[in-house]
Amino acid sequence: xxxxxxxxxxxxxxxxxxxxxxxxxxxxxxxxxxxxxxxxxxxxxxxxxxxxxxxxxxxxxxxxxxxxxxxxxxxxxxxxxxxxxxxxxxxxxxxxxxxxxxxxxxxxxxxxxxxxxxxxxxxxxxxxxxxxxxxxxxxxxxxxxxxxxxxxxxxxxxxxxxxxxxxxxxxxxxxxxxxxxxxxxxxxxxxxxxxxxxxxxxxxxxxxxxx
Amino acid sequence: xxxxxxxxxxxxxxxxxxxxxxxxxxxxxxxxxxxxxxxxxxxxxxxxxxxxxxxxxxxxxxxxxxxxxxxxxxxxxxxxxxxxxxxxxxxxxxxxxxxxxxxxxxxxxxxxxxxxxxxxxxxxxxxxxxxxxxxxxxxxxxxxxxxxxxxxxxxxxxxxxxxxxxxxxxxxxxxxxxxxxxxxxxxxxxxxxxxxxxxxxxxxxxxxxxx
DNA sequence: TAGATTGTTAATCGATTAACAATC
DNA sequence: TAGATTGTTAATCGATTAACAATC
Numbered sequence: 001x002x003x004x005x006x007x008x009x010x011x012x013x014x015x016x017x018x019x020x021x022x023x024x025x026x027x028x029x030x031x032x033x034x035x036x037x038x039x040x041x042x043x044x045x046x047x048x049x050x051x052x053x054x055x056x057x058x059x060x061x062x063x064x065x066x067x068x069x070x071x072x073x074x075x076x077x078x079x080x081x082x083x084x085x086x087x088x089x090x091x092x093x094x095x096x097x098x099x100x101x102x103x104x105x106x107x108x109x110x111x112x113x114x115x116x117x118x119x120x121x122x123x124x125x126x127x128x129x130x131x132x133x134x135x136x137x138x139x140x141x142x143x144x145x146x147x148x149x150x151x152x153x154x155x156x157x158x159x160x161x162x163x164x165x166x167x168x169x170x171x172x173x174x175x176x177x178x179x180x181x182x183x184x185x186x187x188x189x190x191x192x193x194x195x196x197x198x199x200x201x202x203x204x205x206x207x208x209x210x211x
Numbered sequence: 212x213x214x215x216x217x218x219x220x221x222x223x224x225x226x227x228x229x230x231x232x233x234x235x236x237x238x239x240x241x242x243x244x245x246x247x248x249x250x251x252x253x254x255x256x257x258x259x260x261x262x263x264x265x266x267x268x269x270x271x272x273x274x275x276x277x278x279x280x281x282x283x284x285x286x287x288x289x290x291x292x293x294x295x296x297x298x299x300x301x302x303x304x305x306x307x308x309x310x311x312x313x314x315x316x317x318x319x320x321x322x323x324x325x326x327x328x329x330x331x332x333x334x335x336x337x338x339x340x341x342x343x344x345x346x347x348x349x350x351x352x353x354x355x356x357x358x359x360x361x362x363x364x365x366x367x368x369x370x371x372x373x374x375x376x377x378x379x380x381x382x383x384x385x386x387x388x389x390x391x392x393x394x395x396x397x398x399x400x401x402x403x404x405x406x407x408x409x410x411x412x413x414x415x416x417x418x419x420x421x422x
Numbered sequence: 423t424a425g426a427t428t429g430t431t432a433a434t435c436g437a438t439t440a441a442c443a444a445t446c
Numbered sequence: 447t448a449g450a451t452t453g454t455t456a457a458t459c460g461a462t463t464a465a466c467a468a469t470c
Contacts, residue, residue, distance in 0.1 A: 014406035060452040061446040077409045078416025096303035171415050189411035195225035198288045200400035205289025271428040272470040
């Protein structure tokens with residue numbers, strides 16, 4: 001039924017959501033594609049094209065209702081319902097994620113952290129308990145888990161990924177510097193911090209080269 | 212002199228670098244665009260086109276020398292020379308970055324962390340000292356700083372950005388959930404974790420919708 | 423030399439922008 | 447109704463892929 005929506009459009013949706021949240025906080029009730037285009041520094045054409053992939057959210061002569069558009073994009077992104085998330089690897093990065101309250105607003109609820117370090121056993125981070133890895137199987141049996149965030153060293157990440165997949169978890173938020181082949185029913189979103197850093201390095205270096 | 216290279220190509224370069232590093236570790240000496248395309252799941256055509264933006268790195272009938280190509284891409288990305296980095300915000304995320312040893316391999320050296328919490332004063336993270344924010348100006352006067360990573364709450368991030376820009380720092384690695392207008396000689400690379408999470412949410416939700 | 427594989431041009435595909443009729 | 451602004455089609459632009467001559 002649904003026509004295929006291009007990856008480029010999908011990648012832009014979170015950014016729209018972000019701006020619409022800001023507009024809501026400012027108390028703005030309506031916005032035109034022209035005004036939004038000035039704020040976001042994209043063309044008004046692109047905004048209208050992007051949104052029209054998903055439906056007709058605006059009104060001729062009026063523009064878009066901020067609250068309505070915000071909520072509709074939320075539904076498109078699927079952040080209107082809760083995803084339970086576990087975090088594998090309770091180092092600084094894992095704990096940073098556990099403490100990041102914004103995720104809850106995005107429909108993600110951290111239900112447990114895991115680690116191999118016995119010193120962390122039973123401690124809490126962001127109000128969530130840290131479990132030992134050997135408790136993982138049992139935990140997943142008793143609590144529905146939709147996403148596993150992998151915040152452990154590269155050397156253990158592949159193994160951990162295979163483990164959570166074997167337990168039936170279908171989505172991975174990967175922070176480990178690794179590439180892997182996954183069963184096609186498993187969704188993976190990777191955050192490659194060192195790619196981002198290399199990109200920054202390029203931008204800096206390129207600027208130096210210009211001058 | 213240099214023709215303009217498209218952003219899409221530049222974004223792909225870190226990934227090439229990553230795979231070439233792996234090949235080096237495996238001890239592979241040479242690789243053809245065809246073989247690399249199978250590994251990376253991109254077309255051989257794209258690989259050859261991308262690389263040719265920067266020079267002729269291969270040899271007909273032979274392919275590419277892994278070590279040579281790796282090093283050349285390193286130069287293109289500018290990670291063959293050191294960038295000194297400070298981290299503003301010494302919470303879990305800041306400390307995670309300070310402890311991430313891969314950055315050094317990418318030419319980034321964390322020279323100091325900063326925070327406002329007196330409890331952290333003088334402590335170390337990843338072998339690097341945590342300073343108080345009021346020491347920032349003096350620190351930057353005595354030590355060259357090329358990049359500031361912003362790992363503090365959104366509410367303080369803009370102020371911090373303006374502060375480091377006023378001190379003459381020209382590059383920002385931003386982890387705060389904010390948008391800002393910058394002087395055009397300042398380079399910013401933002402990591403929007405919640406955008407990544409929303410994208411994952413979309414992928415999960417879309418998969419559910421398919422079935 | 424023959425085989426392999428690049429560098430590069432040409433063809434295709436997809437994404438962005440412009441334009442404007444529809445409509446609130 | 448007149449003005450504003452969308453939804454949507456058409457035109458442009460850029461990026462990807464295919465093809466192949468050059469060459470190691």
